[in-house]
Amino acid sequence: MEPDRIIADLAAGARRAAAVLAASRGEKRNAALLACAKAIRDDADRLRSENSRDLARGEEFALSRAMVDRLTLDDARIEAMARALEQIAAQEDPIGRTISACNRPNGLRVEKRRVPIGVIGIIFESRPNVTADAAALCIKSGNACILRGGKEAINSNLAIAAAMRKGLDAAGLPAEAVTVLESTDRELVGAMARAEGLIDLIIPRGGRTLIRAVAEAATIPVIKHYAGNCHVYVHAKANLGMAERIALNAKCQRPGVCNAAETLLVDQAVARRFLGDIAPQFASEGVELRGCEQARAIVEMAPASEEDWSEEYLGLILAVKVVEDIDEAIAHINTYSSGHTEAIVTDEVQAAEQFVARVDSSSVMVNASTRFSDGEQYGLGAEIGISTDKLHARGPMGAEDLTTCKWIVTGNGHLRQ
């Protein structure tokens, strides 16, 4: 079948399901999530065996050890997946809340109310548990979803979707609310991005090439989740001990994730002392430094190329640049950052305020590690990802960000004069 036809058929089913979910009670959607958790546990054997099929093909896709690790579903991870669904069930219902309401002078009642978006397409390349998390957040917020995971996890993803559909069915909600594409053909991604009137929103997470391709093909709204090129800026008035701990934590605590730091900016006033002190600690953590000329005059390290300033290493490499002042730090960030998360370490109120006001990223940290930028840490519960876009959702996206609003206007025969 033609890709457009496949997507149109699936989306038609998803739209019917979305209409049922939108009109459903929160307790029914929560019951479905609990039933999904049960189905995931009941299907543990099947999930492991389908996962083994994916793992067996790992060599074919030339997966690194880290990727194989992320792909693997063991008992602990299956249990964690089920628990995550139960936690989402326990969260507050984002649907039906009044955003604002007033009585107008003419007696008309105007209410702005949260409602589901409809059908959401999510494209991801990472761990299979994203299938369960993303589907669960969509169910919670009354949306249907069409999920397209990576080819290396296709059997695991389909098995998880089958369990979720069992859960929906057990709770009396339509199974078509959750679909994982059976083929990972790239043309289907294009067809999703063009499915105007069928899919309301598409969220691509992960690789730059994939996200760009989706954004370019799309005629429907896209919320892009680029990985993070996060910065730590050590200000002239920083507590240098705190700055060292934050820079080390931001880079080394979990280097493979999007909120880890990729570039360290150091004010020239403290560069000699700070870099001299921190360089041996990075070395003992196995971090390779790549610096500007000034940094290299202080500590021996490889030279940083222009590409290094934009690079998201997701590994034990750190770009280092000495800046003249806060203006240069902010200008550097606004030029090279992916708009994810940036941190300043400073004791000076004015510097913190300047940094917060002028850095154009979704999260700005003052005296804290970039690693805190995540939905759980912000108190949002599970997240669908971290938006590096500015429209509709910016930063960690929770269930509430999968909603839109509807204006409900109640009169008593009101006519416009």
Place this chain on the structure above:
Amino acid sequence: MEPDRIIADLAAGARRAAAVLAASRGEKRNAALLACAKAIRDDADRLRSENSRDLARGEEFALSRAMVDRLTLDDARIEAMARALEQIAAQEDPIGRTISACNRPNGLRVEKRRVPIGVIGIIFESRPNVTADAAALCIKSGNACILRGGKEAINSNLAIAAAMRKGLDAAGLPAEAVTVLESTDRELVGAMARAEGLIDLIIPRGGRTLIRAVAEAATIPVIKHYAGNCHVYVHAKANLGMAERIALNAKCQRPGVCNAAETLLVDQAVARRFLGDIAPQFASEGVELRGCEQARAIVEMAPASEEDWSEEYLGLILAVKVVEDIDEAIAHINTYSSGHTEAIVTDEVQAAEQFVARVDSSSVMVNASTRFSDGEQYGLGAEIGISTDKLHARGPMGAEDLTTCKWIVTGNGHLRQ
């Protein structure tokens, strides 16, 4: 010059201006709006003479009388334009407000704060006062804008922009915050829609062809403002007198605007009485009816074709369909509506609730005319338009919808465990 190059140059200036506006105080932006109002009044002679040049070319563009009327700037309209700027200056500042904030258990302070979006492109085809309104809402919300109006109003639009730039300059804000494209070449619209990293959002208002072209070319976020195919549904349990008054008001009070009704749906239980009573009233208002077979069996009218159900007449024509029940009414609306505004007339609570919950449009009216769907009537103040999209903004868009958020996280040396 190449279209991409022209837009890149203008957008670079706009971005520099946007950074200044984003860091500016509300009182400065308000002072600029008042200075813009003064400049509009001071320039009244020039505005009228530039407007005359546009009007003189009206025949060349084959403008209808209604279009010539909308294009004309007289003293009263120039004064109204200046007053609208003063009203926007008096509105609350949408920037810097805390959307939510909390202290996390680990002592980290997490705040979600409203900030400007950056550079906004607005494409419109209507009256020249849109130039002043749109620019003013962008200034109010700390954004720079690049405006592209219709070719029939180019001289008027450029003269208004010149006055706005004088006002910005007088208040010490960069004039580059407001730009009207000097050429209405369609290729520039495409270039705007592809200006990733330069323009943050593009808002096309007006004609379906233009909006589709923008959505298809765009790699940056688009908020579409389709005109309205609005419905009035007369339920079986409606107060028929109220239903008549609402249907007449929705169609006839100002037929050329987007929140006027285009299709009347009548429940079969009341169709004979209702249509019999209202038909002569529509006739005396000069409204042409086009109906389904059942409607034509009750009242003599032209047959409605499939296209009529999707049509936005913006004039004195009304499509009429008799429906079996509320389910058919909702299904018809969700199939043919542009998602703008729909009204139900009913005395039955359950019917009103069903309609509100299941109609997938930005505004849903109960016992009120569709004509109330507008920012002023909803208490939002001036509006940038009415979004028929679901993402970021839905329904009347005020200054607050021209903002995004930033997460500000404050610690005291916090490290992730």
